Amino acid sequence: MITTLAVENYRSLRHLVVALGRLTVVTGANGTGKSSLYRALRLLADSARNGAVAALAREGGLSSTLWAGPEMGAREQRPQGTVRRNPVCLRLGFADDDFGYAVDFGLPQPSRSVFGRDPEIKREVIWSGPFLRPAGLLADRANGALRLRDGRSWLAVPGVLAGYDSMLSEYSDPQRAPEILEVRERIRSWRFYDHLRTDADAPVRQSQVGTRTPVLGPDGADLAAALQTIREIGDAEALDAAVDAAFPGSSLAVEVEAGRILLRFRQPGLLRPFGAAELSDGTVKYLMWVAALLTPRPPALLVLNEPEASLHPDLLRPLAELIVTGSARTQVLVISHSRALVNALEGDLSRIELIKELGETRVDGQGRLDEPPWHWPGR
Template identity: 55%
Template sequence: MITTLAVSGYRSLRDLVVPLGSLTVVTGANGSGKTSLYRSLRLLAEAAQGRLVAALAGEGGLSSALWAGPEAFGRSVRAGIHPVQGTARKGPVSLRLGFSGDEYGYAIDLGLPVPPHPFPLDPAIKLEAMWTGDLPGRANIFAERRGPHVRLRRARDGAWRDAALDLSPFDSMVTHCADPTDGAELLAARERLRNWRFYDALRTDPDAPARRPQVMTYTPVLGGDGADLAAAIATIAAIGDAAALEAAVEHAFPSARLEAGPGERGGLLLHQHGLLRPLGPAELSDGTLRYLLLAAALLSPRLPELMVLNEPEASLHPSLMPPLARLLAEASRRCQVVVVSHNEVLIDALHGEGEVTAVRLHKELGETSAPDLDPPRWIWPKR
C-alpha cells in the first residue's frame, strides 16, 4: 500500500506531502487543488506506461504545468505585510512527483530540456530513483537515473551496473531499463504501477458509450469510459461476487434487479418494481447509469492495487451516497482506494463506514496545503 504521496512544483502544489490510507478521501473547496492531486497520481502511473511526457504536453507543456508562484513565501508575505514578488531563482526549474509505501518508493524529477531542442515545451527527465522502504538512502536505492545515465544494483552481489548511458530525456527508466535479472524489482514495480486504475470519465449523457449496444465478452475490468458496462456486469455475475452486486443494486434501488446477457438492448436490463418491462441502458437516468458504472468498477473481480476516483458523486442523488459509500468502503478492504470529492453527504457517509484518511486541501496565495495534517517524512533525491 502507498502510504505517502509527494508533489513539488506541479500547478498549485508547490510542495505538498500527504499520507494515504486504505481509503483516502481528498476534499476541499473548488479550486483548492483536488484535481491537481488526482492528476499527479495519474502522471505517476503514466510514467510506467511511457506516456508521462506526452501527458504533460497534453496539459500545455511543462511551462503550463509548473507552479506559477515564487520558490518560497516569506513570513511577511504570508502575513500580508509585503506583496508577492518574484525573486532570483536559487534552484533549477523542477516538477517532482513521488510516492512511497511499505515495500518500495519512486520519485521522478522533470525540468527544462537542454537547448537546442526541437520540442521546447516537452519536459526532460532529469532524475529518477526507486528504492525499498519508505525513504531513499544510499543502501536501499536499487535503480537510479541521472540525466541519460541509468544504473541498477546487480542481483548477485548488490554492486551497481550500468543499464543505460544515453537514455533519451523523454524516456523513463521504468519503461526502458527493467529486466528480469538485475532489474527484477524495477520490472515488478513497473507492472504494479501499470495496474493502477483511474475513473474520471464515466459518461452518462445520451451519447455515452455505456448506452450503446455492446459485445458481450469476458470483461473483469471496466473500461475508463464505461463502454463495456454490460459485459463487466455479466462477468461479475459469472465469476465475481454476484451477491455483492445484487446487494448493491438492492441498496440503491429497492426491489430492483439486474439482468446481463446477450440481447438487443445492449446486454443489460434493469428490472424495477412497478414497471411492466425492464429498462435498457439507453433508457436509464443519468444517476442510475452512473451508479451502475461505479458498481461495476468497484466490484471488479480483478481489483488493482490502487483505484482512484475523481468526483464519483456527479449526477447522483443524495439518496445514493450511502450505497456508494458502502461500495467504496468494501472495495477498500480488497485494494487501496483514493476518492476525490467535495460532496459532504458522501464524505460523511464514508466516515460512517469505517476508518478513513481525510486529506482536506486549502489554498492560500495560490498554493495548496493540507493544514489539518502532519505531513509524513519525505526526502527528495537530489539531482
C-alpha cells in the same frame, strides 16, 4: 499499498506530502487543488507507460504546469518574487510497503530541435523502504545514465536513456533489476475513473457485442459486459446487494439479442424492465461505480474522481457503502467535494482536507513536522 504520495511544483501543489490509507478521501472547497492532485497522480502513472512527457504537452507543456508563485512559497517570502536559487523542477513520487519511486522533470538543454521545449527527466530513482535513503537506493537514473545496485557496489547499464524516456518503460531485466519491473507493473495496474459517460449518445446506452470484461473501461461503455462478468466470476451477492441498497426491490439482468448483450433493469411495480437507453444518468452512473468497485480483477490502486457527480443525494449512502466494500479488496482513493458522501464513509478512513493559502495548496492542519518522512533525490 501506497503509504506516501509526494508532489512538488505541480500547479498549486508547490510542496505536498500526504499519507494514504487503505481508503483515503481527499476533499476541500472548489479551487483548493483536488483536481491538481488527481492529475498529478495520473501523470505519475503515465511515467510507467512512457507517456508523462506527452501528458505534460497536453497540459500546455512543463512551463504551464509548474507552480507559478515564488520559489519558496508565498508565506516564506514576498509574492513579488526573488532570484531563483534552485533549478526548475516538477517532482512526483510515492512509497508503498516495499518500494519507493520518484521522478524529477526539468527544462531541456538549449537545442535547435522543433521539440526543444520537451521536458527532460533529470533524475529517476527506486529505493526500498518508506523513504529515500542512500543505503536503500536500488536503481538510479541521473540524466541519461542508469546504474543498478549490485550488492554493495553499483552496476552501470550500457547506453544512454533519452531525456524523454523513463527507465520504467525502457529498461527490462528481471535478473539485474527485478525491482524496476515490480514498480512498473504496480503503477500500471493503477486504475482511474473520471470520464464515465452517461449522456444520451454515450456508448453505454447502446447494445454491444459482449466479451468477458473483468475491468470496466475508462468511459464505462462496456458496463453490461462488466456486470455480467461480476455475476459469473466475481461476487454476485455483493452485486445484487449494491443494487438493492440503492434501488430497493430492483434487479439487474443481462440478455443476449442477435449476438449483442443488453442491460435489463427491473423495478418493482413496473411490467417490463428498462434498457440502458431508458435509465437516468444517475442510475447509469451508480451502476458504473458498482462495476468498477466490484471488479473481479482489483488493481493495486483505484482512484475515483468526484464519484458523486450526477447522483441523487439518496444514492450517496449506498455509494459510500459500495466504496467501503471495494476498499476491502484494493486500496481506494476518492476525490470529492460532497460533504454528504464523505460523512457517509465509515470504517478505517484517512481524510485529507485541502485548503489554499496565497495560491498554494496545503493540507488543513498539517505542518512540516506532521508530514510523512520524505526526501527528494538531488540532481
